[in-house]
Amino acid sequence: MSKNKPHKSALSKHEGVSQNETTNRAAISKFLNKRNKDFSSDALANAIVKGDTIALSRAITLVESTNPKHLQKANEVLAKCLPYTNNSIRIGITGVPGVGKSTFIEALGNNIANNSSKLAVLAVDPSSSITKGSILGDKTRMEQLANNPNVYIRPSAAGTSLGGVARKTRESIILCEACGFKYIFVETVGVGQSETVVHSMVDFFLLLKLAGAGDELQGIKRGIIELADAIVINKADGNNFKNAQKAKVEFNRALHLYPPKPNGWVPKVLLTSATESTGIDKVWELIEMYVDQAKKESFFSKKRMEQHTFWLHQTIEDRLKSNFYNNEQVKKALHEQLTAIENNQTTPFAAAQYLLSLVSK
Amino acid sequence: MSKNKPHKSALSKHEGVSQNETTNRAAISKFLNKRNKDFSSDALANAIVKGDTIALSRAITLVESTNPKHLQKANEVLAKCLPYTNNSIRIGITGVPGVGKSTFIEALGNNIANNSSKLAVLAVDPSSSITKGSILGDKTRMEQLANNPNVYIRPSAAGTSLGGVARKTRESIILCEACGFKYIFVETVGVGQSETVVHSMVDFFLLLKLAGAGDELQGIKRGIIELADAIVINKADGNNFKNAQKAKVEFNRALHLYPPKPNGWVPKVLLTSATESTGIDKVWELIEMYVDQAKKESFFSKKRMEQHTFWLHQTIEDRLKSNFYNNEQVKKALHEQLTAIENNQTTPFAAAQYLLSLVSK
Structure with missing residues (x-):
């Protein structure tokens, strides 16, 4: 949140209200900050490190720019932010459209943010470079999460190449970490090689699936099963529950095709219903278990390197x-x-x- | 065959004999050619174009050399041979050890050579660069085929990288084509990326398999099923026949995972027993059908380009x-x-x- 005085006091009037936030805090501080257009890289980096999300957004915009001047400034900000990074848990989440990704991210994200942990949600969407649309659009897909003061959502970076999008996302992660976000979600729809790209920038990779016979073969074919640290079969509710249990067996069998991961982690298959909010806590427990194990055996930093x-x-x-x-x-x-x-x-x-x-x- | 006079007349005495050849023709002409050690690139290319396999072997040795002088000479020979190439059918054959690859190649190869077509057998074996062993060894694995005068067998090129082995094999193919070989087999055991490398230098890619539950998943996982123009389930004989039929159903299902190939070819699954020589003719018919279709629709040359x-x-x-x-x-x-x-x-x-x-x- 911005540290500008008028903003701070205006916000504090709302702090005790238990109803949903109806004021767009970001819009207010954006308005108030409008006059200070020419932030120096020093000022930007200092604001980011203090947790200013407006400065964070500005820096990410610089990272995403194609203007060489902006890129130079972005590199300066990044260099100043670097000492404050590497303190987050980065979680990659992928799944085809229709799998219930937004609802799942919202449920898992609220779980984190309600524990007063700061969460940033980024996206890698190579298709947006063609359609010029962005995966997270106007944040309407995750309304509740977007209004949570502990959450920062940034629409997908566009770009002409997956390599370019990857650079932008990785540098955005660095900026988010410097800004104090403990958890970072990187979402992708899985177009082209985007799962591989996201996998190579996160600590934990989660594959969302639906129950559906033969779908595990597609996952093997595309090499995605191999990347997963966990497979979550979503929409495991109502009439679908039995199918989801069957799919769990099939995915477990598919996972057995692969040799154990270098860190000894055995990928798990879980069932959730994001709409009924069942199973979400189990997913969270699993991620925490993984991070604990990875840090204890120093695999965490090894993987990042x-x-x-x-x-x-x-x-x-x-x-x-x-x-x-x-x-x-x-x-x-x-x-x-x-x-x-x-x-x-x-x-x-x-x-x-x-x-x-x-x-x- | 060499065109040196004494050799020619010696050979002609054997032409009408229906029994197996007991004289090693290659050894004879090698001996007779021994004195002409310093072939010029012109002389080598001329001899190759006339069908001289001793000159062919010499040129392949130049292609495989790491001596810059040899490589320069190899490039000269290649340049002179180029106008005589592109007249062959190149067939890639892969399968894990134990699948009966040698027996299969021998059966299919005899089918070709007995129809008086000239066949060259090359191999890509990336492991040989480590073990210094060569996949076709001393040709003892294919004794009958090696003694057929229409057949030329060249042990695997060794090299420090798959890229290097690939170059050598591709250039050897060019030399074999100039030497008049109508059919060229490129064999590989499938270590590392060798299937992909072989697939990218042949017209038709044949995957040898054994009946065995779940094996089609391994093929999908490694991306090999996708490369196949035909899958041949070998050792479909005796007690194994029922399993082979089951495997055929499974592989057909696995093939349905992939979109049709750009040329519209739908990969087929066939059963063979190389030891009982059943099914080999069907494999050959299939390859001929493919080549006919590919040439008619000019996909053949397009794929090569x-x-x-x-x-x-x-x-x-x-x-x-x-x-x-x-x-x-x-x-x-x-x-x-x-x-x-x-x-x-x-x-x-x-x-x-x-x-x-x-x-x-």
Whole structure:
């Protein structure tokens, strides 16, 4: 929350009211902060570290910008925030549309926020870069959670590449951590490789599923079952309960296809009904159990360092490729070489050698 | 076969004999050719195009060499052979040890060679680069096939990387095609990513399986089912026949998980017994049907061009990475940057940016 005086006092008048918050706190402080447009990176970082979510939003906007000036400022803010990070639990949540993801996140999120823990909800949605829509839209999908003062919801970062979206989300996580958020949810609908991307930036990866025969085969096929630390079969209520129990057996069998995870964690299958709020507490217990075990055996920080290393190399390789293929000489020669290959005049390997020689000159 | 006079006349004496060949023709011509050690690339290419398998073996040895001089000569030979290529049918065959791969290849291969078509058998075996053993060893595994004058068997190329082995195998295919081999088998045991590598250099990909409950899940998990143009359940004989029929149903179900292939081909599941030689003709009919359809709809050449493009980019990207990581400055700084990330002093993205700046200077 903002530390500006007028905002603070206005809010305190509402503190004791038990009814739902009807004032949009974010809008108020946004209005009050409007005049201070040119925050320095120092001021931004200081405000973030003090828990100012308006400053946090501004910094995330910088991270998401394509303007080189903004990116430079974003890097300055990030550098100043770094010492205050790594204190959160990052939880990845994925599931196809219709699985009840919003309701589930709302139920699990309220569980956290009502225990006065601060929760940030971010999203990775590669499809938004095409449709220009954003997964969390105007937050209407999670109304109750959005109004909780302990919760910060940020719509999905858009971008031209999954790599770009990944960078933005990872840097947003850093900023949220510096801002004091103890729990960070990273949500994805699972388009393209987005589950893999989210998996490589979270501590715990949760796969939401519905009861449905054969669905576990799809999960195996797409390599998603392998990523899961827990599989939650949602909508396990009413007539659906029996099917959900059957699905639990099937998913447990599918999990047995994989060797144990390096940390010895055996993924679990749980049943929930987000609408009836059953099973949510069990999910939370499981996540806490995992984190306890991971921290005790120092696997927690080891996994984070592996993720850092992964992203370092990923970024380097993406850039090497784009530098090469955007070279004007290569662009022209690539087309010629492909034609030569098609006409049986050269091999792919000789062509590659030739193209590489253009750049090393 | 060599075109040297003494060899030719010696061979012609055996032509009409219906019994198994007892003379090792390769050994004879090797002996006769022994004195001409220093083949020029012109002479090698000319001999290959005329069907000389001794010259073919020499050229493949050049392709496999790590000596830069040999590689240059190999490239010259390849360039001269290129106009004579693209006339073969390339068939990838994979299956775990114990599936009866050698017996199957021998049965299918004899089917081809006895119809006076020339067949070359190559192998991709990434494990051989570690064990220094070669998958086809001394050809003893396929004794009958190895003695067939229409058949050329080349043990696996070794190499330090799958990419290197892939290049050598692809270039060997080119040489075999120039040498007049109409059919080329590329065999692999399926270690690491070798199935994917072989799949990306053949026209038809055949997956050998045994009857065994749950095995189709492993195939889905490893992404191999998706690659198959046909699944052949081998050892479908005796007590095993019933299980094989059950496995056929399971694999057909697994195949339904995938969308139809771009060329409209629907993968088939067949039963064979390589030891009893049943079902082999059906496999052959299926391959011929596929090739007919692929050529009629010009998918055949389209797929080959896609494979060329894939290997062009793969080679470029491998080289870009190795050039970068072998840079002395990068090597030193990479370690420092990883430590800085671990100590929360920088982000993977900032570190990547810094490392890339070292090279672009």
